[in-house]
Amino acid sequence: MVELEVFEKGLRILAEGTRLSLETLSVLCVLVGLLATLRRTSMMRRQLRHSSDLPFTKIRLGFGAWLSLALEFQLGADIVATTTTPNTVNLIQLGVVALIRTFLNFFLAREMEMEHRMETQARSAQDNTPT
Template identity: 60%
Template sequence: MAWKEAVEQVLAQAVGALQFSLETLSVVCVLVGLVQTLRLAFSQRRRSRGADFPFARVRLRFGSWLSLALEFQLGADIVATTTAPSDSNLIRLAVVAAIRTFLNIFLAREMEQQQRLEERSHPETALPPLP
């Protein structure tokens, strides 16, 4: 029985490390997305002197990074629940997963609509399609 407790302890530490890694990746995605979005915004600002600022393009860039960050956060929640699958933790995971999934779906829809509008209005400078 001592080996079982040792294995459970190692597994709990591994799960904790994985959860922390996924949460860290989520924060890194938001940070990288912010930096890239700011770079894009400043470069577009310089190019669009007097013309309309391509706000939709900037939103698309940041939105794609936020969507990726949400995926990592959902993964971290799933991993965290595997070590403590109590009723309250499972309910919490279900609620959080539903909220994050709906946020991601609506964000993806909005990004697709914005990208189509951007391609129609400025086909020569359209961003490559989102994956």
Template identity: 50%
Template sequence: MDIAFLKEPLVQLVGILQFVLESASVICVCAGLVQTVYTGIRSRQGFVLNPAVKLTFGRWLSMALEFQLAADILNTTVDPDIEGLIKLFGIALIRTFLNYFLTKEIELDAKS
């Protein structure tokens, strides 16, 4: 059974999903910015060295990184050449490290 006819709709679907995930990432950053500014304005300490402000934006950035990674994984599934896989590995590694250290900083700020 030849299922090659399914490749084009799959590629189109992945393209749409990739766009949705990347859009969600941008929305997370924008929403995080708005919420962070609001938190900073409401805070008596202001923006300087305020753990609540850092926590707010850090959580939104962490979510945005997850959406970006998912979009990159989807893109690589429909075009799995060696160059794309190496690029995905590098991106995933960098984003995972960013997310790991961001999560650690969030945890430290939440404790204080």
């Protein structure tokens, strides 16, 4: 029995370290995504000095991809927390994060597909323009 208790304690410590690591990665993804988005926005502003129109969709989709990655890590952290201490609060957190992640990924994928389609149409229109 003592061996089992030692194993359970070790498993809890491992799970807690894994959860903390995943949550840290989640926060870092948001931070890196924010910095990358600010950098991209700044670069685009410099490139498009004479235009007030920034390609908002590309900037937003780029940041959304970072948020999606952060949610993946957060979901992993919640799964680890739920498996070691399955209580109502952990299960609700897991469900909420999974739901948000699912919706975000669905709409991101849809918008990225639409953006790709629009770029393809714009390229084919440029290729068909008489010179």
